[in-house]
Amino acid sequence: NAGVMQNPRHLVRRRGQEARLRCSPMKGHSHVYWYRQLPEEGLKFMVYLQKENIIDESGMPKERFSAEFPKEGPSILRIQQVVRGDSAAYFCASSPGTGAADTQYFGPGTRLTVL
Amino acid sequence: QKEVEQNSGPLSVPEGAIASLNCTYSDRGSQSFFWYRQYSGKSPELIMFIYSNGDKEDGRFTAQLNKASQYVSLLIRDSQPSDSATYLCAVMVSRKLTFGTGTRLTIIP
Numbered sequence: 001n002a003g004v005m006q007n008p009r010h011l012v013r014r015r016g017q018e019a020r021l022r023c024s025p026m027k028g029h030s031h032v033y034w035y036r037q038l039p040e041e042g043l044k045f046m047v048y049l050q051k052e053n054i055i056d057e058s059g060m061p062k063e064r065f066s067a068e069f070p071k072e073g074p075s076i077l078r079i080q081q082v083v084r085g086d087s088a089a090y091f092c093a094s095s096p097g098t099g100a101a102d103t104q105y106f107g108p109g110t111r112l113t114v115l
Numbered sequence: 116q117k118e119v120e121q122n123s124g125p126l127s128v129p130e131g132a133i134a135s136l137n138c139t140y141s142d143r144g145s146q147s148f149f150w151y152r153q154y155s156g157k158s159p160e161l162i163m164f165i166y167s168n169g170d171k172e173d174g175r176f177t178a179q180l181n182k183a184s185q186y187v188s189l190l191i192r193d194s195q196p197s198d199s200a201t202y203l204c205a206v207m208v209s210r211k212l213t214f215g216t217g218t219r220l221t222i223i224p
C-alpha cells in the first residue's frame with residue numbers, strides 16, 4: 001500500500017488520558033500535515049512538518065497538543081489530558097514538497113472518541 | 116467573511132445531468148485550488164487541482180478558476196449515483212490548505 005497510512009483508525013480515551021496518533025506519509029513524500037474535522041464542521045489545518053522540523057503550527061491549540069516527525073518513523077500527533085471537545089476525526093496528509101501545486105493526499109484518518 | 120465559502124446544499128441533480136459546484140475565497144494570496152470529494156465517514160479524496168486562470172478538464176470533471184473574481188468551480192458531467200458525496204473546495208497559501216465547509220451533492224437515479 002503506497003498511500004498515506006494512519007493508525008489507529010479508531011481510538012477511545014477517557015478524559016485526562018493521552019492520545020497518540022501516528023501517520024506514515026506516502027513513499028517519496030517528505031512533507032506531512034495534520035488536519036482536524038470536528039463533527040458537522042469543516043477540515044481545519046493544525047500543523048505542517050518536515051523531517052525533524054515543525055514548519056507551521058499556527059492551527060495547533062496552544063496547550064495539550066504537540067506534533068513531531070522524527071528522522072526515523074512516523075509523524076505523531078500527541079494530545080495530552082484529552083477532553084470531550086477533542087473528539088473528532090484527525091486526518092494526516094502528505095505531499096512531495098515539489099511541483100506547482102504540491103498536492104496533498106490524505107490518509108484514512110483516526111477517529112478519536114473521548115468518554 | 117469566511118475564508119472559503121461554499122453553498123452547503125444539499126444539491127440534487129438527476130443522473131446524467133451536469134452538477135455545478137461553486138466556491139469563493141477571500142485571500143488574494145491563494146496560490147493553488149483543490150477539489151476533494153468526501154464520502155460519509157471517509158477521508159477526503161483528491162479530484163483535481165488548478166492554479167492558472169481558465170478551465171482544466173479531467174475526464175468528467177472540469178475545474179474553472181477566475182482569480183480576479185476569486186471564484187473556483189467544479190463541473191461534473193454525466194453525473195452518476197456514485198458521485199453523491201460532499202465536495203470540498205480548498206485553497207492553498209504557503210502549503211497550508213484552508214477548506215470550505217463542503218457542498219453535499221446527491222445524484223438522483
